[in-house]
Amino acid sequence: MASFQEKVFRVVSQIPRGKFSTYKEIAKKAGSPRAWRAVGNILNKSASWRTKIPCHRVIKSDGKIGGYRYGIKKKITLLKKEGIIIKNGKITSRFKK
């Protein structure tokens, strides 16, 4: 273990329902603050065989949804169901820069 992937899963799994996180944050908590790219890549492939993690609660730092293995549209729907408001494919929050 001790793989970056394991840490990523752990962090993503710790995301409470109704909330969301960014790739950068996850990468940082995973131990590599510059590995947000790997995070997306890992979630993309790993989510295929390990969809037990809320990968749809992970968005970009700009507030955009980003992408989703099962479809960006599905991701938006899931987020909205959790209480997150999305506007034109972007999340309305106050964590803006």
Add this chain to the structure above:
DNA sequence: AATGAGGCCCTAA
């Protein structure tokens, strides 16, 4: 403010 280009980290083949 929006757009373009570059670069870092990780995994798989």
Add this chain to the structure above:
DNA sequence: ATTAGGGCCTCAT
């Protein structure tokens, strides 16, 4: 061991 890809991020114009 090397190459290519990815759901990105940041800087510059």
